[in-house]
Amino acid sequence: MQWTPDSDGKVHPDDSILLAYTRRQSLGKSWPSIHQHIVGCERCLIRCEGFTVTSQSITDMLTAYAHKRYYPPLTERLSEYVENPAAADLAHRKRQQERLREDLALGKAVLMLPLSTVLKKLSPARGEPRNNAMASVSIFSIPAVVFLVVLLGVFIALAYSISSHPGLLPFRPFGGISTVVSPPSRFTVPAHSTPVPTATPVANSTGNGGPTANVTPTSTTAKPTITLCMTQADKNLSRIRFCGVNFIPGDKVELIIQIGTNPARARHQVTVDAQGGFQDFWYINACKDVPNSVYAQDMAHAEIFSQVLQNIQFGKCVSQNSVYP
Amino acid sequence: MVMDVQVVESLRARDAQAFRVLIERLQQPITGYLHRLVGNREVALDLAQDTFLQVYKEIGKTSEDLLLDAWIYRIATNFGLRYLNRVRLREFVGLDDPSNPEDFNISLMVPGPEHQAETRILVRETLLKMKPKDAACLQLHYGNGFTYDEIAQVLETTPEAVRKRVVRGVEKFRSLYEVSPQA
Numbered sequence: 001m002q003w004t005p006d007s008d009g010k011v012h013p014d015d016s017i018l019l020a021y022t023r024r025q026s027l028g029k030s031w032p033s034i035h036q037h038i039v040g041c042e043r044c045l046i047r048c049e050g051f052t053v054t055s056q057s058i059t060d061m062l063t064a065y066a067h068k069r070y071y072p073p074l075t076e077r078l079s080e081y082v083e084n085p086a087a088a089d090l091a092h093r094k095r096q097q098e099r100l101r102e103d104l105a106l107g108k109a110v111l112m113l114p115l116s117t118v119l120k121k122l123s124p125a126r127g128e129p130r131n132n133a134m135a136s137v138s139i140f141s142i143p144a145v146v147f148l149v150v151l152l153g154v155f156i157a158l159a160y161s162i163s164s165h166p167g168l169l170p171f172r173p174f175g176g177i178s179t180v181v182s183p184p185s186r187f188t189v190p191a192h193s194t195p196v197p198t199a200t201p202v203a204n205s206t207g208n209g210g211p212t213a214n215v216t217p218t219s220t221t222a223k224p225t226i227t228l229c230m231t232q233a234d235k236n237l238s239r240i241r242f243c244g245v246n247f248i249p250g251d252k253v254e255l256i257i258q259i260g261t262n263p264a265r266a267r268h269q270v271t272v273d274a275q276g277g278f279q280d281f282w283y284i285n286a287c288k289d290v291p292n293s294v295y296a297q298d299m300a301h302a303e304i305f306s307q308v309l310q311n312i313q314f315g316k317c318v319s320q321n322s323v324y325p
Numbered sequence: 326m327v328m329d330v331q332v333v334e335s336l337r338a339r340d341a342q343a344f345r346v347l348i349e350r351l352q353q354p355i356t357g358y359l360h361r362l363v364g365n366r367e368v369a370l371d372l373a374q375d376t377f378l379q380v381y382k383e384i385g386k387t388s389e390d391l392l393l394d395a396w397i398y399r400i401a402t403n404f405g406l407r408y409l410n411r412v413r414l415r416e417f418v419g420l421d422d423p424s425n426p427e428d429f430n431i432s433l434m435v436p437g438p439e440h441q442a443e444t445r446i447l448v449r450e451t452l453l454k455m456k457p458k459d460a461a462c463l464q465l466h467y468g469n470g471f472t473y474d475e476i477a478q479v480l481e482t483t484p485e486a487v488r489k490r491v492v493r494g495v496e497k498f499r500s501l502y503e504v505s506p507q508a
Binding site: 015016017019020023025026051054055058059061062063070071072073074075077078079081082083091092095102103106109110 | 339341344345348349352353356357360361366369370373374375377378379381382411414415418448463464466467468472473474484488489491492495496498499
């Protein structure tokens, strides 16, 4: 319930409450306090009296208006429909179709209104001198025309800013989504150095980063290896995906990634499948999010980890130099 | 307001007699309400017919504890407000002339003193100048005797919102019609 202060700082129930009070409408639990206030408040009593008089006038007018009307009974017409549901359905459908037609006409008129108004007003009437054409433009059509021009201007400005400002375009490092499907990317695998279980792995080779570069393991033994293995769907969705092989099935592994100048961090754990493989992926929103280095670490066996991937190319983005030597 | 479980049950069972009784009971008030809301007698009759057809069609989908009258008034109100919105849009795009209460032509009035006809025209014009939902609240309360709680059920809103709408309607009515000098 709203109470409003008067000029003396005394609070009174607002008009809606006073009107409800005079109309004996439910005011809930607040009724006693409202009643107590009103009976002791001259200002509120006067307002209530005013509302009573107004209400009586409105009631008289509306009821008089209603009672002197007579409407032909609908019973017969509706009974026909009730006894014949098919006819009722038909009548209902017909009414719906009528309304749909009206709505379509209305929609068309709404769409055509600005154009037709302007064209009609600007084109000179027959026999009317051309230079009087503007004189026939109603002053009321000016706001509509101005609105349309502004709207058009906004569209043009927006289109221009989007086309000229790459930051406003959605991040699509692989260009349009209709690019030709290519086989999964491969990156140069640096030679393995001594195991480094902490987040400071050492990579001693630099890959050429080409999406078709081949994996060049330094050993013929089945060492745990990770590769960049994006599918076309990943590219379309700006998703980077790494696949691991030759890990111990059932083990938990996590990718250790280093982005920009941030310290390396571990991603969530994934379980190695029965074939010794796993996959992990995430979304890249900007080139700066492409990791500089990635390697996988087996959580159950500290001595098992993959090579370090560097110079990772994600579409047009190439990762910065790794903080690792 | 009638909350007759048996009536609802009969209607749900597609009892033609129950439907006829319902129409006889509610046709005049519903049509009158729609007439005041939309300002056109023929349209009001059409909308009332649509309302009852909708009732017959949809009653089977309602629950047993349905507040029958509130539900029927809600259907009628929705039809009326939809019609008014369409009319206003038509006026806006220039398909129709601005609202002209055609049926306030003297020939359509019941015989009576001249000032009564004028009063009705003023009432009609005043109602048409209000927001449709405010006008609906005012008419349901003053014209049909609904309580705020019942109107809240009809309009699917809260009694507090109805309270505000009614007082807004009254103020508007008073300012347009100057029915009473307020202290």
